[in-house]
Amino acid sequence: MKLNLASLAASIVMLMSTFTMGCGADCESTCEKAQEEGCGHMWTKLESLDPDTPPRAVGDCSSLCEDMEAKTEAAGCTSKHDEYISCLNDQHSVCELEPCSSESIRLTVCMLPH
Structure with a gap:
């Protein structure tokens, strides 16, 4: 159960804190796909994991x-973030998180100390 929660938390944090394959473009397109496919809420709830982050507007993929990008770069986790975003983009739906759980866990493990 902890692994699933960690995977979900990593997915949310990573989707909201560091997915930048070629800067913001891939992250933004993934975020926009999530909005279109009905799982965009995962991309706008970072403030629930990080109380210092002000709430952001629904669908504000750019911000x-x-x-x-800034958080993953500062933590030295850019490659892990890129791997996770790439995995999501390779799925039939960006809302399918389970196939990317190992990438999500690697990103979470990288980000947790920071």
Whole structure:
């Protein structure tokens, strides 16, 4: 159960804190796909995991991805973030998190100390 919660938390944090394959473009397109597919709420709830993050407007993928990029870069986790975003983009739906759980866990493990 902890692994699933960690995977979900990593997915949310990573989707909201660091997915930048070529800067914000891939993150933004993934975020926009999530909005279109009905799982966009995962991309706008970072404030529930990080109380210092002010609530952001629903669908504000640009701001979200900028924040994610800065946090993953500062933590030295950019490659893990890129792997996770790539995995999500390779799925039939970006809302399918389970196939990317190992990438999500690696990103979470990288980000947790920071």
